[in-house]
Amino acid sequence: MIRVDHxxxxxxxxxxxxxxxxxxxxxQVISLIGPNGSGKTTLIxxxxxxxxxxxxxxxxxxxxxxxxxxxxxxxxxxxxxxRYPDNMKVGQLFRMIKNIRxxxxxxxxxxxxxxxxxxxxxxxxxxxxxxxxxxKVSAALAFLFNPEVLILDEPTAGLDxxxxxxxxxxVISEKNKNKLILITSHILSDLDELTTHIMYLQDGKMQFLKxxxxxxxxxxxxxxxxxxxxxxxxxxxxxxxxxDILVLKGENQDH
Amino acid sequence: MAGYTLFLLIASMSLFNMEENSSKAMLSLLNxxxxxxxxxxLIFSTIHYYNSYEFIELMLSQPMSRTKILLSEYGSVxxxxxxxxxxxxxxxxxxxxFDATGMAMLFxxxxxxxxxxxxxxxxxxxxxxxxxxxxxxLLLWFYFALIYDGLILMILFTFSDYPLEKLTLLLSxxxxxxxxxxxxxxxxDISALMGYTGALYKDFFGSGSGIMFTIGIMLLWALIPLxxxxxxxxxxxx
Numbered sequence: 001m002i003r004v005d006h007x008x009x010x011x012x013x014x015x016x017x018x019x020x021x022x023x024x025x026x027x028q029v030i031s032l033i034g035p036n037g038s039g040k041t042t043l044i045x046x047x048x049x050x051x052x053x054x055x056x057x058x059x060x061x062x063x064x065x066x067x068x069x070x071x072x073x074x075x076x077x078x079x080x081x082x083r084y085p086d087n088m089k090v091g092q093l094f095r096m097i098k099n100i101r102x103x104x105x106x107x108x109x110x111x112x113x114x115x116x117x118x119x120x121x122x123x124x125x126x127x128x129x130x131x132x133x134x135x136k137v138s139a140a141l142a143f144l145f146n147p148e149v150l151i152l153d154e155p156t157a158g159l160d161x162x163x164x165x166x167x168x169x170x171v172i173s174e175k176n177k178n179k180l181i182l183i184t185s186h187i188l189s190d191l192d193e194l195t196t197h198i199m200y201l202q203d204g205k206m207q208f209l210k211x212x213x214x215x216x217x218x219x220x221x222x223x224x225x226x227x228x229x230x231x232x233x234x235x236x237x238x239x240x241x242x243x244d245i246l247v248l249k250g251e252n253q254d255h
Numbered sequence: 256m257a258g259y260t261l262f263l264l265i266a267s268m269s270l271f272n273m274e275e276n277s278s279k280a281m282l283s284l285l286n287x288x289x290x291x292x293x294x295x296x297l298i299f300s301t302i303h304y305y306n307s308y309e310f311i312e313l314m315l316s317q318p319m320s321r322t323k324i325l326l327s328e329y330g331s332v333x334x335x336x337x338x339x340x341x342x343x344x345x346x347x348x349x350x351x352x353f354d355a356t357g358m359a360m361l362f363x364x365x366x367x368x369x370x371x372x373x374x375x376x377x378x379x380x381x382x383x384x385x386x387x388x389x390x391x392x393l394l395l396w397f398y399f400a401l402i403y404d405g406l407i408l409m410i411l412f413t414f415s416d417y418p419l420e421k422l423t424l425l426l427s428x429x430x431x432x433x434x435x436x437x438x439x440x441x442x443x444d445i446s447a448l449m450g451y452t453g454a455l456y457k458d459f460f461g462s463g464s465g466i467m468f469t470i471g472i473m474l475l476w477a478l479i480p481l482x483x484x485x486x487x488x489x490x491x492x493x
Contacts, residue, residue, distance in 0.1 A: 045492075050312070067321075069320045072319075073318040085307065085309060097317065101318065
């Protein structure tokens with residue numbers, strides 16, 4: 001479905017992506033993880049064509065994307081920080097995007113709009129919304145057009161537990177429809193029930209891309225957080241979270 | 256935007272009412288058109304670009320081509336500026352001074368609006384930082400409105416022993432404000448004040464080919480920055 005082929009990107013001094021090669025196919029839920037500034041968002045933006053790579057190519061359905069835009073019709077994107085025009089109302093936003101995508105009402109998937117109760121805020125301007133509510137709007141927009149590929153950048157950050165659960169349930173149901181879903185998150189426990197593959201990035205380099213089963217077998221850990229921490233210890237990678245540091249310390253004391 | 260329209264309208268109405276001679280009023284209006292219109296077009300377009308940055312980002316994650324996004328942004332801001340100009344200056348000119356000079360003035364003002372909003376877009380796409388974008392746009396305005404004339408005068412003084420008429424003609428094409436000024440002045444029958452050069456200008460700009468030349472150069476001034484902007488925007492990381 002999506003193939004990333006030797007992508008390299010440099011922002012002045014920062015090497016954001018360093019020769020990343022990976023391949024994602026339908027029915028997979030890929031968790032992109034890594035420390036802050038490891039290039040996760042840059043990789044996503046490159047796939048979306050918002051950032052132009054210095055070298056390398058990205059293939060969507062076998063076709064290279066090169067300043068092309070039609071392929072984005074098949075992608076639903078939920079950004080890390082949804083930024084919208086201040087004066088636009090929520091309802092207007094939905095209507096406008098529907099117009100751009102030129103889809104009929106029968107193809108619309110408004111499950112999230114209903115479940116997150118977004119109709120109630122249709123006539124509120126975007127600038128009055130809290131961060132969490134914006135996230136809800138972003139989530140509903142990403143899923144609205146029933147796209148084949150969903151790219152979710154930190155989807156649960158800032159969402160209340162209830163909405164977060166609704167979103168997770170939605171991701172699982174989309175996964176069962178054989179869609180490709182890319183998620184970045186720092187909340188590894190959120191990913192436990194969703195993910196099928198883990199992709200680990202650090203300093204712009206891809207450390208590994210493995211499916212969950214292999215990872216669990218290799219490390220003997222059931223939970224993603226612990227499995228990752230163990231791998232990081234083996235390969236001397238930097239920890240992502242405080243808990244990882246604790247796990248690493250605990251391991252050291254055992255020996 | 257409404258304020259800009261109102262300002263132009265009040266300024267041009269009061270000029271026409273205060274001077275009994277409408278050509279005197281046109282002369283004062285000329286300065287407004289040549290100084291204020293570029294300034295407002297530059298600043299307004301720059302602010303508009305930076306304010307709609309979020310919107311551009313949102314559009315980019317949708318199936319839309321970058322060229323289309325940028326051109327619609329440019330179109331929306333430049334056409335509303337143009338509309339303001341045509342209401343604010345166009346209506347009074349049509350009422351009080353409906354002749355060749357008036358038409359030349361309206362054409363120049365409209366062309367300057369399009370030209371300077373396209374230059375503003377170029378500067379804003381090139382610089383990510385808002386303060387830098389507005390700063391560079393102001394510098395450009397100083398250059399076109401003030402510094403360029405000083406440079407030309409300097410050249411003319413230094414080389415006053417040589418026949419420079421053809422050269423000054425060429426130099427004027429390098430600044431849309433100058434080009435517009437000459438274009439309107441020659442329609443005003445005051446070119447006699449400009450001596451031999453004025454006569455040459457009159458010969459050239461009075462003719463049909465001179466008018467075509469002016470229109471063509473103005474068009475180039477709007478299209479080339481716009482083309483460069485689209486090119487830069489296509490390669491930009493957002």
